[in-house]
Amino acid sequence: MPTTSGSVTVSAPGKINVCFLVGPLLPSGYHRVASVYQAVSLLEHVTATATDEPGIGLTVEFTPGSVLAVQARRQLDSGVDLLAAIPRDATNLAARAAALVLAASDWDGGVRLHLSKAVPVAGGMGGGSADAAAALVACDALLGTALGTRALARLGEQLGADVPFALLGGVAVGLGTGTELTSALAPVPFHWVLLTAGFGISTPRTYAALDEHRQAVAGGPGPEHIPVPAPPAEVLHALRAGDPHRLAAVLRNDLQEPALTLAPRLRPVLAEGLAAGALAGIVSGSGPTLALLCADEDDADAVATSLGHRGLDAVPVTGPVAGAQILSRAGT
Numbered sequence: 001m002p003t004t005s006g007s008v009t010v011s012a013p014g015k016i017n018v019c020f021l022v023g024p025l026l027p028s029g030y031h032r033v034a035s036v037y038q039a040v041s042l043l044e045h046v047t048a049t050a051t052d053e054p055g056i057g058l059t060v061e062f063t064p065g066s067v068l069a070v071q072a073r074r075q076l077d078s079g080v081d082l083l084a085a086i087p088r089d090a091t092n093l094a095a096r097a098a099a100l101v102l103a104a105s106d107w108d109g110g111v112r113l114h115l116s117k118a119v120p121v122a123g124g125m126g127g128g129s130a131d132a133a134a135a136l137v138a139c140d141a142l143l144g145t146a147l148g149t150r151a152l153a154r155l156g157e158q159l160g161a162d163v164p165f166a167l168l169g170g171v172a173v174g175l176g177t178g179t180e181l182t183s184a185l186a187p188v189p190f191h192w193v194l195l196t197a198g199f200g201i202s203t204p205r206t207y208a209a210l211d212e213h214r215q216a217v218a219g220g221p222g223p224e225h226i227p228v229p230a231p232p233a234e235v236l237h238a239l240r241a242g243d244p245h246r247l248a249a250v251l252r253n254d255l256q257e258p259a260l261t262l263a264p265r266l267r268p269v270l271a272e273g274l275a276a277g278a279l280a281g282i283v284s285g286s287g288p289t290l291a292l293l294c295a296d297e298d299d300a301d302a303v304a305t306s307l308g309h310r311g312l313d314a315v316p317v318t319g320p321v322a323g324a325q326i327l328s329r330a331g332t
């Protein structure tokens with residue numbers, strides 16, 4: 001039975017890829033990858049409310065107090081509206097998610113979504129994917145479709161490569177295009193400092209820069225002929241052991257060099273992060289957010305404070321955290 005009133009609020013996490021290996025370019029334009037995802041404590045919130053009018057409405061804010069809200073206010077002062085970069089129409093990933101659940105329901109009204117965003121926009125942390133995951137779970141609960149985790153993950157795959165992981169959370173290996181997930185053990189929290197940039201990088205552009213580089217390497221195999229990657233066992237061992245020093249030694253992201261080539265101003269920032277006392281640093285996904293791995297919580301706080309004093313937007317986070325979670329229901 002569809003619910004005709006009420007609302008459901010769901011959180012979903014941003015992610016970093018502690019290991020991201022990019023394999024062959026496929027005819028679809030996607031790449032086969034081996035990803036080790038970790039969900040971190042920077043959360044998106046989506047509230048879905050049933051409406052009598054059909055269709056999907058959408059409003060967006062940056063979560064008050066989040067680094068995203070602080071950056072947005074600063075940029076607004078210089079005439080740049082970060083919030084305007086987020087589509088409000090049917091192309092928003094959360095709206096597309098809601099449309100998929102609505103189509104599977106027998107509710108003939110609509111849904112209004114409110115997004116409260118804390119994950120950097122086009123930051124390489126899967127913020128839009130987290131919105132999509134949260135919207136899938138919220139609409140499923142609101143409309144009584146009871147699709148179940150596997151069916152929701154299949155819908156998520158249609159929306160983006162990172163969406164199934166935002167549903168699952170924790171730590172997981174992602175194969176195929178990143179959507180074939182297997183949870184991995186990481187019983188002890190890791191402490192990171194995120195350095196968020198005030199700009200975004202397009203994910204397809206970063207992949208294309210990697211392919212162009214591979215194409216240009218004389219005698220190299222070319223992007224279509226790169227071997228299919230597998231995640232290194234040492235990464236999974238370090239996660240299972242809860243050992244940040246071991247993990248620091250094996251962080252790897254094949255999209256890092258392309259992202260740093262597209263945004264060279266990140267190179268000195270990464271060096272500054274390391275000099276501030278992080279064990280290691282990596283570009284998150286397709287960038288430009290940088291993730292600095294620290295030895296423990298105290299070190300992460302000290303690194304974040306030190307980098308903050310130098311004018312960088314530094315946020316301590318922990319991971320792994322849970323995937324999409326229902327936080328509250330009202331009137332359902």
Ligand SMILES: C[C@](O)(CO)[C@H](O)COP(=O)(O)OP(=O)(O)OC[C@H]1O[C@@H](n2ccc(N)nc2=O)[C@H](O)[C@@H]1O
Nearest residue numbers: 029030031033129160161162177178203204207285286
């Ligand atoms: C960089 C990562 O964030 C790492 O987790 C993901 O691979 C990208 O995930 P995403 O943004 O959810 O990706 P999608 O929205 O599905 O795809 C955006 C674009 O990224 C490229 N893409 C994405 C995933 C993949 N395995 N190969 C790709 O080449 C394609 O050009 C695609 O058109």
Ligand SMILES: Nc1ncnc2c1ncn2[C@@H]1O[C@H](COP(=O)(O)OP(=O)(O)OP(=O)(O)O)[C@@H](O)[C@H]1O
Nearest residue numbers: 092093121122123124125126127128129131162203
């Ligand atoms: N809900 C959404 N939030 C943010 N951007 C969205 C959303 N829906 C669609 N978009 C579009 O998608 C683009 C990428 O957004 P997103 O914040 O998900 O990037 P990302 O975190 O770098 O992605 P990924 O790490 O998954 O590659 C934005 O520039 C915007 O045009």
